[in-house]
Amino acid sequence: MGPHKTSPSVWWEENAEIWSRNKREEDTMYQLDFIWIHYKGKEYRINPIFIQIVVES
Incomplete structure (x- = not known):
C-alpha cells in the first residue's frame, strides 16, 4: 500500500500515508x-x- 508498496499492517504502523490535495x-x-x-x-x-485491517490471533 502507498508509494512504498508496503503491506497493510506496515502501512498502518508507519503513519498510514494518504494522498491529499491542499x-x-x-x-x-x-x-x-x-x-x-x-x-x-x-x-x-x-x-x-x-x-x-484485521489481525488473526
Missing part, C-alpha cells in the same frame, strides 16, 4: 483523499475510510 474544488470527486493499493500487479486507489 486546494479544494467543489463538486468533484477528484479532490478526495485516497491511498494507492498495489495488488497482484495492478494499482488501485480508494478512500482511506474503506481500509480495514
Whole structure:
C-alpha cells in the first residue's frame, strides 16, 4: 500500500500515508483523499475510510 508498496499492517504502523490535495474544488470527486493499493500487479486507489485491517490471533 502507498508509494512504498508496503503491506497493510506496515502501512498502518508507519503513519498510514494518504494522498491529499491542499486546494479544494467543489463538486468533484477528484479532490478526495485516497491511498494507492498495489495488488497482484495492478494499482488501485480508494478512500482511506474503506481500509480495514484485521489481525488473526
